[in-house]
Amino acid sequence: MLTLYKIDTCDTCRKARRALDEKGLAYTTHDLRKDGLSASLLEHILEQVPLSKAINKRSKTWRELSTEQKESLDATSARRLLLEHPTLLKRPLLELDGQTLLVGYQEGDYDDLAP
Template identity: 35%
Template sequence: MKVYGIKNCDTMKKAMNWLADNGVAYEFVDYKKAGVAAAHLPDWASRAGWEKLLNTRGLMWKKLSDDERSGVDEAKALTLMAQYPSLIKRPVLDTGKQLIVGFSPENYAELLK
């Protein structure tokens, strides 16, 4: 199982603490440092939906120009997320069978136990 995200993100810390507290083994991949986000985005979008992956509530989204934020479709969303990995909702947990985007203790408990 791999957990993709950004190390300094509070939501990532909560997710990794939950996984550790519940004895779930995982490999963490910092997709900003490893540069793997662009390669995984098409697969993630087909499995979870680009709308779920695109974080429109974060600071990075607010920093984009009006032109960048307008008329977003799948192609534009994938381009923006590849260019600005901080736009990818965190964490992205890939169990091999399912892809879980975002963190909630209830969702993790239901899907991982």
């Protein structure tokens, strides 16, 4: 089963959902804003995605962080910020088999997925 970690207001997440729907793939969704981001889910994600790739530095939330927060970012403070602000997590994240996560979405990224 596929799991799509998303935020409803994210345009890229909507494109990813549309691509999955067009391929007829069954999937569940987890809205990072509504359903939350637990410490265990974050660690599960970070086991598969490097922290540097997991943080969305193009997000409004990132831009609103203080310069000090951005400059002093380390593994511990990044985890704390991600738990406090789940919208800092790059998205969408598509979990394929409980072990593989695809980060982000561009047209054609899901073409090789079988229904």
